[in-house]
């Protein structure tokens with residue numbers, strides 16, 4: 450059985466913890482605590498260390514899913530988790546453009562530490578004021594960047610599974626020698 454470690458990152462409220470809860474076949478190791486200050490305006494709890502879940506593909510590949518905290522004050526966890534990852538997905542809420550800057554800062558943080566395949570998962574596309582996938586991609590990585598982008602609803606198992614398949618495919622394509 451092959452094992453891959455995937456990191457799910459992104460700003461507060463993008464849907465990282467939900468994403469892992471939706472697909473994990475084991476009870477998720479969760480470290481959500483009561484939110485304070487600005488985060489509390491958005492939601493009741495926030496991840497302070499990590500989420501950990503597991504997802505198996507056709508009895509041949511096990512994915513270990515690690516969710517990061519969204520708040521940058523816990524960036525020591527970003528560092529710890531990304532250094533052992535094979536690939537990562539950056540979740541970005543399409544209806545919250547004020548968090549795009551944070552999302553870019555997370556990408557910079559990760560890319561300063563590792564050179565691994567990544568993709569953007571755009572959540573909350575169903576919400577009012579949502580930007581299009583193309584505009585979110587442009588806002589996060591700019592033009593001429595080949596970072597794949599996919600729509601994800603973290604509450605829907607089929608959607609989360611589809612994004613994991615896409616991340617896996619991207620990982621495999623990126624590892625093929627030219």
Ligand SMILES: Nc1nc2c(ncn2[C@@H]2O[C@H](COP(=O)(O)OP(=O)(O)OP(=O)(O)O)[C@@H](O)[C@H]2O)c(=O)[nH]1
Pocket residue numbers: 459460461462463464465466467468488492494495496497517518519520572573574575576601602603604
């Ligand atoms: N409408 C809608 N809601 C979504 C979607 N994706 C996630 N959500 C909701 O958005 C919220 C996200 O909360 P969390 O999963 O705790 O977010 P998080 O990214 O782990 O946040 P932190 O741990 O605080 O950084 C949950 O209420 C989800 O149900 C989506 O595509 N559409």
Ligand SMILES: [Mg+2]
Pocket residue numbers: 465466467495496516517518519
């Ligand atoms: Mg969380």
